[in-house]
Amino acid sequence: MPNAAITCYCGSCSITLVDGEATCLFQCGCNSCRQKIQFGQANGGRKCSPLPKLVYMPSLIDTVDGQHLMQAFKLRESADSTQVYCTSCWAIIGVDHVGYPENIFMNFPEFCINNGDLSVPLAAYINMADYDDDVGPEPSEDVPLFESIRYKQERERLFRIPETKRTFTSPHDPVQGYTFRSLLAEIGAPTALNLEEGVDVVATVRGWLQERSDSPI
Ligand SMILES: [Zn+2]
Numbered sequence: 429m430p431n432a433a434i435t436c437y438c439g440s441c442s443i444t445l446v447d448g449e450a451t452c453l454f455q456c457g458c459n460s461c462r463q464k465i466q467f468g469q470a471n472g473g474r475k476c477s478p479l480p481k482l483v484y485m486p487s488l489i490d491t492v493d494g495q496h497l498m499q500a501f502k503l504r505e506s507a508d509s510t511q512v513y514c515t516s517c518w519a520i521i522g523v524d525h526v527g528y529p530e531n532i533f534m535n536f537p538e539f540c541i542n543n544g545d546l547s548v549p550l551a552a553y554i555n556m557a558d559y560d561d562d563v564g565p566e567p568s569e570d571v572p573l574f575e576s577i578r579y580k581q582e583r584e585r586l587f588r589i590p591e592t593k594r595t596f597t598s599p600h601d602p603v604q605g606y607t608f609r610s611l612l613a614e615i616g617a618p619t620a621l622n623l624e625e626g627v628d629v630v631a632t633v634r635g636w637l638q639e640r641s642d643s644p645i
């Protein structure tokens with residue numbers, strides 16, 4: 429099993445994974461992925477790309493550095509996913525979702541430094557209902573493309589893809605050891621950003637940060 433590190437841009441935060449081989453790769457057109465990345469961008473992180481890559485990594489963690497600089501956020505109180513940023517450079521270390529089995533977490537390899545084995549081929553374009561010409565160019569790879577996973581037929585087709593099936597099937601036995609979810613529990617409750625869906629996050633968040641810096645506490 430190849431070991432791997434996920435590091436932020438400034439080098440303050442990193443996690444090393446026991447197994448650094450990505451099990452699945454998607455490109456996602458959803459508003460929520462863009463908002464997660466744009467929140468980092470608004471704080472000084474890397475500029476969002478139209479169809480970000482999502483890699484799913486085995487969740488067992490060997491070592492953690494710079495945990496005091498890591499902070500967890502949710503887009504909204506009701507959001508199902510939580511993302512961890514380095515609060516110095518605003519790289520995204522990883523994302524958890526209530527629906528993920530405990531043996532995986534998601535990572536945006538373009539918005540951190542992920543030196544794991546990311547050679548797994550693109551499995552699908554997902555959540556393309558939120559994507560259009562205003563966001564970016566047409567998807568170009570000849571792989572399955574999903575507008576949504578709202579309907580049973582779409583979910584079944586998506587989970588028939590071998591990489592998807594293997595990634596999102598819960599393990600038979602509970603995961604033993606320190607996982608991305610264990611790290612989240614130590615970092616503490618995520619801050620809910622209460623961002624409206626579909627808004628210009630970069631502009632909104634700049635306003636949000638301004639308000640916070642103006643506040644006396
Ligand atoms: Zn950093």
Ligand SMILES: [Zn+2]
Pocket residue numbers: 456457458459460461462555
């Ligand atoms: Zn997404």
